[in-house]
Amino acid sequence: MTFSFLSHLECSRTGERYEADEVAGTSAAGAPLLARYDLERVRETVTPAEIAAREPNLWRYHEVLPVRRPEHVVTLGEGMTPLLPTPAYGKQAGVPRLLMKDEGLVPTGSFKARGAAVGVSRALELGVRGVAMPTNGNAGAAWALYAARAGMRSLIAMPDDAPAITMKECLASGAELYRVDGLIGDAGKLVHAAVAERGGYQEVSTLKEPYRLEGKKTMGYEIAEQLGWRMPDVLLYPTGGGVGLIGIHKALLELKELGWLSGELPRLVAVQATGCAPIVEAFSRGARESEPWPEAKTVAFGITVPKALGDFLVLDAIYATGGTAVAVTDEDLLAAQRRLAGLEGAFICPEGAACFAAVDQLRESGWLDGGEEVVVLNTGAGIKYPETIDVDVPLLAKDGAIPPA
Ligand SMILES: *Cc1c(COP(=O)(O)O)cnc(C)c1O
Numbered sequence: 001m002t003f004s005f006l007s008h009l010e011c012s013r014t015g016e017r018y019e020a021d022e023v024a025g026t027s028a029a030g031a032p033l034l035a036r037y038d039l040e041r042v043r044e045t046v047t048p049a050e051i052a053a054r055e056p057n058l059w060r061y062h063e064v065l066p067v068r069r070p071e072h073v074v075t076l077g078e079g080m081t082p083l084l085p086t087p088a089y090g091k092q093a094g095v096p097r098l099l100m101k102d103e104g105l106v107p108t109g110s111f112k113a114r115g116a117a118v119g120v121s122r123a124l125e126l127g128v129r130g131v132a133m134p135t136n137g138n139a140g141a142a143w144a145l146y147a148a149r150a151g152m153r154s155l156i157a158m159p160d161d162a163p164a165i166t167m168k169e170c171l172a173s174g175a176e177l178y179r180v181d182g183l184i185g186d187a188g189k190l191v192h193a194a195v196a197e198r199g200g201y202q203e204v205s206t207l208k209e210p211y212r213l214e215g216k217k218t219m220g221y222e223i224a225e226q227l228g229w230r231m232p233d234v235l236l237y238p239t240g241g242g243v244g245l246i247g248i249h250k251a252l253l254e255l256k257e258l259g260w261l262s263g264e265l266p267r268l269v270a271v272q273a274t275g276c277a278p279i280v281e282a283f284s285r286g287a288r289e290s291e292p293w294p295e296a297k298t299v300a301f302g303i304t305v306p307k308a309l310g311d312f313l314v315l316d317a318i319y320a321t322g323g324t325a326v327a328v329t330d331e332d333l334l335a336a337q338r339r340l341a342g343l344e345g346a347f348i349c350p351e352g353a354a355c356f357a358a359v360d361q362l363r364e365s366g367w368l369d370g371g372e373e374v375v376v377l378n379t380g381a382g383i384k385y386p387e388t389i390d391v392d393v394p395l396l397a398k399d400g401a402i403p404p405a
Pocket residue numbers: 110111112138139206238239240241242243244245302303349351352379380
């Protein structure tokens with residue numbers, strides 16, 4: 001039985017073909033490589049009903065994932081996260097059919113585990129013994145932990161003010177960790193130089209290897225499956241490097257080609273913070289690529305990416321689906337984080353909260369008319385950011401007593 005129908009890699013700019021079964025970085029044009037599958041054979045081999053009967057993790061889609069042999073799968077049980085209605089928030093926002101795909105329940109507490117699971121598994125299969133990457137925190141933690149599970153080394157560099165818990169996750173897993181006085185791009189330069197100097201590591205920076213994207217695309221497969229093989233009208237995604245959005249778009253196109261998805265594609269919305277909004281700025285000019293954002297700063301760490309390698313793919317996905325790009329302030333996203341906890345009992349990450357704030361904004365501007373079915377991607381758990389939540393912790397109860405009501 002064929003586990004994966006991976007056929008080749010393709011340059012996302014030129015369409016040039018590359019061999020899939022050797023360690024790969026970017027294309028000759030310096031662009032991300034996309035994994036391509038023999039979808040016709042996938043269609044002949046498996047049905048959506050058969051997939052529905054499989055274990056509830058992302059490996060249920062193994063025919064359209066790049067790992068060729070099941071024994072190379074490195075897993076902590078990631079995937080098949082709940083798609084939850086959030087009716088109370090939706091009612092306040094004027095978008096009653098509001099749903100949240102909750103990636104806070106994934107191992108390591110963020111959806112970065114999807115990319116790490118598939119990326120590390122495929123690296124293991126291709127004989128890689130160490131992975132190296134710059135990160136804003138969550139990706140480093142996820143790759144360090146999955147690398148540990150695979151028996152691989154990891155070298156991680158992150159901005160000095162990245163969430164402390166992500167540094168501790170790296171260290172606990174035995175990663176070699178460096179804190180960098182700068183942003184993710186500065187960390188990237190150090191990693192690149194170290195890999196060139198040392199050898200023995202594969203650089204797995206965002207979109208600089210093809211398989212992290214394949215892990216993240218499974219969010220698109222799951223949403224389709226969970227809605228009965230159809231799509232919502234609108235999908236909002238907190239966009240940093242954009243891998244999740246590009247991945248979901250890729251999944252939708254594959255699903256269409258497989259004939260498993262009917263109807264229109266959802267309008268894809270890239271959500272950023274006003275402190276770092278290069279995609280929003282590019283979209284507002286109708287541009288196909290973004291300009292580097294100066295002095296990027298927001299409490300939503302995971303989306304602090306001043307210039308993404310895959311920016312043109314994010315913008316393509318937005319234009320192709322009739323979507324949009326919006327920026328929200330830190331104040332608004334922190335308020336949305338609290339409101340969601342109070343109204344829905346969900347303590348989500350600041351990046352996911354940015355998308356809920358964006359729902360309010362898009363409804364107010366009239367871009368959403370309120371009749372749509374809208375899915376928000378919450379990309380991580382609020383408990384990974386214990387310092388970020390905007391609440392005052394009360395003083396000790398006076399004289400050890402709780403006052404009468
Ligand atoms: C990395 C990250 C993002 C942004 O992901 P991309 O797919 O690279 O745009 C969003 N939210 C959280 C919590 C993250 O860790």
